[in-house]
Amino acid sequence: MGESGPKRTYLVVIDDSAEARVALRFAARRAIKTGGLVEVLAIVEPQDFVQWGGVQAAMEEEQTLRIEGIVSGAVGEIMDESGLKPSIVIRSGEPAKVVREYVGERTEVAALVLGAAPAGSPGPLVAHFTGNDAGKVPCPIMIIPGSLSEERLEQLS
Numbered sequence: 290m291g292e293s294g295p296k297r298t299y300l301v302v303i304d305d306s307a308e309a310r311v312a313l314r315f316a317a318r319r320a321i322k323t324g325g326l327v328e329v330l331a332i333v334e335p336q337d338f339v340q341w342g343g344v345q346a347a348m349e350e351e352q353t354l355r356i357e358g359i360v361s362g363a364v365g366e367i368m369d370e371s372g373l374k375p376s377i378v379i380r381s382g383e384p385a386k387v388v389r390e391y392v393g394e395r396t397e398v399a400a401l402v403l404g405a406a407p408a409g410s411p412g413p414l415v416a417h418f419t420g421n422d423a424g425k426v427p428c429p430i431m432i433i434p435g436s437l438s439e440e441r442l443e444q445l446s
């Protein structure tokens with residue numbers, strides 16, 4: 290990718306989990322070392338149907354505000370650590386579908402970076418994209434173990 294082409298972009302799906310923050314730190318370090326960019330995708334999941342539309346709208350607004358707070362905190366940490374300023378995108382919908390569609394729209398995404406929980410289930414997106422959708426995403430998927438120490442994270446990135 291030359292100077293005139295788009296920069297390599299690492300797409301990180303962020304939530305309030307510790308492993309998502311580890312994935313974000315990994316992506317930021319990779320971006321700095323490769324001259325790339327980081328994009329943070331936060332997803333507001335649809336709420337269960339509530340009979341009264343006003344109540345449902347209030348619930349969705351509350352979730353959106355919570356997600357925005359999580360993203361702001363995570364991005365602030367990365368900016369403080371690395372000086373990198375990730376771009377932030379917030380979308381609504383079913384997470385796996387939103388990620389698949391978003392990656393399909395963005396040819397500059399060089400890798401989808403997901404954090405895996407350090408114990409138990411790796412998380413719904415990791416399970417989804419390593420299962421039936423493993424070969425259907427138009428970029429590599431990097432799964433970052435949530436248990437990585439800072440030193441090991443630096444070595445690997």
